[in-house]
Amino acid sequence: GDSVTQxxxxxxxxxxxxLTINCTYTAxxxxxxxxxxxxxxxxxxxxxxxxxxxxxxxxxxxxxxxRKETTSFHLEKGSVQVSDSAVYFCAxxxxxxxxxxxxxxxGTELSVKP
Amino acid sequence: EAQxxxxxxxxxxxTGKKLTVTCSQNMNHExxxxxxxxxxxxxxxxxxxxxxxxxxxxxxPEGYKVSRKEKRNFPLILESPSPNQTSLYFCAxxxxxxxxxxxxQYFGPGTRLTVL
Numbered sequence: 767g768d769s770v771t772q773x774x775x776x777x778x779x780x781x782x783x784x785l786t787i788n789c790t791y792t793a794x795x796x797x798x799x800x801x802x803x804x805x806x807x808x809x810x811x812x813x814x815x816x817x818x819x820x821x822x823x824x825x826x827x828x829x830x831x832x833r834k835e836t837t838s839f840h841l842e843k844g845s846v847q848v849s850d851s852a853v854y855f856c857a858x859x860x861x862x863x864x865x866x867x868x869x870x871x872x873g874t875e876l877s878v879k880p
Numbered sequence: 881e882a883q884x885x886x887x888x889x890x891x892x893x894x895t896g897k898k899l900t901v902t903c904s905q906n907m908n909h910e911x912x913x914x915x916x917x918x919x920x921x922x923x924x925x926x927x928x929x930x931x932x933x934x935x936x937x938x939x940x941p942e943g944y945k946v947s948r949k950e951k952r953n954f955p956l957i958l959e960s961p962s963p964n965q966t967s968l969y970f971c972a973x974x975x976x977x978x979x980x981x982x983x984x985q986y987f988g989p990g991t992r993l994t995v996l
Contacts, residue, residue, distance in 0.1 A: 800984070809970060809989040810923075855923070859983065866911060866974070867925040867938060868985055 768793040772856050772871035779846055779878050787841040787874045789830075789856035797860035799823075799832055799839040800868070804853045813841075813854070846878045882907045884988035886971050892994045893961060901956045901991050903971030911974045912954040913985065916940065916967040923970065929954055961995045968992050 773788040791797065801813040801823070814823030819834035830841045839856060856871040884905045893899055905912065913928040915938075925938030929948040943965055945957040954973075958965060969992075972985040 798983075802987075810987040812984055812986070815984060859985070866930075866976075866983065867913065867928065868915075868923070868972075870923045872920070872922050 768797070768858060768860060768869050770856050770858055770869055770871040772854075772874050774872070774874070775853075776875040776877055779876070781848055781878055781880055782845045783878075785841070785843040785846045785850075785876070787854055787856075787876070789839045789841065789871060791837050791839065791856075791858050793837075793858055793860055795860055796834075797858040799830070800857045800859070801828070801830055801839070801841050802855045802857060802870075804855065804873070806852070810855065846876070848878045848880055851876055851878045882986075884971055884973055884986055886969075886988040886991050888991060889989060890992050892996065894996050895962055896960050899958050899961060899993075901958075901969060901971075901993070903954045903956065903988060904952050905954075905971075905973040905986070906952065907973060907975070907986070908951065909973035909975050909986075910951070911976055911983070911985075912948065913938070913972045914944070914946065914954070914956050915970045915972065917970060917990075918967050926956070926969075961993075963995050966993060966995045 769792045798817045800815045802810040803813045814825045816823040816832035822831045828843045853873045853875045855873045857868045887902045914926040915923045917923045927946040929935045971988040974983040974985045976983045
């Protein structure tokens with residue numbers, strides 16, 4: 767079945783450091799790919815998405831490119847801030863998924879120190 | 881403001897005492913879904929609904945019931961809660977019903993449930 771694998775955390779960075787969170791997927795067909803973010807004590811918010819190969823999603827300085835050849839959707843940010851501390855989830859959804867469900871990775875906790 | 885709301889946000893209860901977690905969306909979305917989030921297991925779908933009066937099981941439906949009598953509401957019912965249902969629950973919605981796969985889902989703030 768479809769699945770998402772994320773790099774394990776926690777990840778600890780200093781402010782202004784470069785961030786990469788790796789995400790790879792296995793899916794039938796051509797899924798849409800998402801990054802969601804969960805700030806402490808809050809629900810999941812959509813960070814960015816991409817719906818087809820070579821699409822780049824971007825938001826709040828974060829970027830991710832849909833790479834079909836490597837089945838990857840790595841999240842990057844050039845300069846992280848303390849306010850970026852959160853848990854990040856990579857997810858996919860496909861027309862072939864029964865029930866239209868999102869399939870999530872395990873989540874990667876990011877902690878940014880001043 | 882477009883949003884998904886859930887109530888209550890926090891709930892502590894005892895084994896066997898029926899409870900309902902409400903979910904409401906104001907975006908006129910056709911699709912709604914419930915997930916639970918557990919450490920080490922990530923988020924897993926419990927039930928979903930493609931439209932009014934159309935519901936179906938997700939990956940972990942045991943011990944839960946849902947109903948969709950109105951488009952905006954999708955309550956999650958635990959008829960006889962057990963400690964293994966202690967979890968963080970999220971309701972989500974998206975605009976498409978049929979063939980909702982691939983569509984963006986919008987999440988509520990979550991309900992933290994503890995069953996003693």
